Amino acid sequence: AQRVTQPEKLLSVFKGAPVELKCNYSYSGSPELFWYVQYSRQRLQLLLRHISRESIKGFTADLNKGETSFHLKKPFAQEEDSAMYYCALKRDNTGKLIFGQGTTLQVKP
Amino acid sequence: DTEVTQTPKHLVMGMTNKKSLKCEQHMGHRAMYWYKQKAKKPPELMFVYSYEKLSINESVPSRFSPECPNSSLLNLHLHALQPEDSALYLCASSHAMPTGGGYGYTFGSGTRLTVV
Numbered sequence: 001a002q003r004v005t006q007p008e009k010l011l012s013v014f015k016g017a018p019v020e021l022k023c024n025y026s027y028s029g030s031p032e033l034f035w036y037v038q039y040s041r042q043r044l045q046l047l048l049r050h051i052s053r054e055s056i057k058g059f060t061a062d063l064n065k066g067e068t069s070f071h072l073k074k075p076f077a078q079e080e081d082s083a084m085y086y087c088a089l090k091r092d093n094t095g096k097l098i099f100g101q102g103t104t105l106q107v108k109p
Numbered sequence: 110d111t112e113v114t115q116t117p118k119h120l121v122m123g124m125t126n127k128k129s130l131k132c133e134q135h136m137g138h139r140a141m142y143w144y145k146q147k148a149k150k151p152p153e154l155m156f157v158y159s160y161e162k163l164s165i166n167e168s169v170p171s172r173f174s175p176e177c178p179n180s181s182l183l184n185l186h187l188h189a190l191q192p193e194d195s196a197l198y199l200c201a202s203s204h205a206m207p208t209g210g211g212y213g214y215t216f217g218s219g220t221r222l223t224v225v
Contacts, residue, residue: 043218044152046213046214084149086151088213090213095157097154099151100151
């Protein structure tokens with residue numbers, strides 16, 4: 001079965017500290033993986049997708065097929081990064097997007 | 110236009126009412142989705158439409174009835190809902206499968222539904 005696991009419900013760091021939000025997945029096919037962010041009272045927004053290997057707002061994520069992971073990283077956290085972050089997997093034949101349980105990132109001043 | 114627009118933003122309805130949620134996009138996406146999101150929980154998929162045809166129904170109760178009248182519009186008709194159906198209902202769109210390129214979904218801001 002397809003599954004996305006985000007082991008941390010809450011990650012609290014100080015401004016300027018490095019951040020790593022963990023995501024592990026279970027899928028036998030070719031996964032497409034994404035990170036979505038939901039700021040307070042705002043819509044769910046696409047942050048990163050694994051296929052583009054881009055950096056958005058200083059965040060990067062690398063797909064590690066050996067470890068079935070897609071961790072989200074940022075070297076220096078900012079207060080405005082405080083939000084809920086969801087890792088998501090899209091099945092390659094249906095387009096169905098499956099979300100992890102989400103990690104709340106709290107960046108303290 | 111790169112947005113998914115949902116109306117209304119808020120809706121309060123009684124258990125005997127009939128109401129509809131609307132979703133619109135003009136990005137040329139041929140796949141559209143309804144998700145339900147409870148507070149502090151991830152979105153849960155309800156329905157998938159691909160090329161205006163229902164392709165996935167995630168065992169949603171029949172009191173929720175989706176409709177896709179054309180490639181830009183998606184409706185969710187509600188009837189005889191229960192208080193536990195109160196949630197944020199999200200619409201999303203994307204390029205239809207099968208496509209490569211790792212395209213994600215574009216989400217609307219949602220309709221916050223309260224059933225009393």
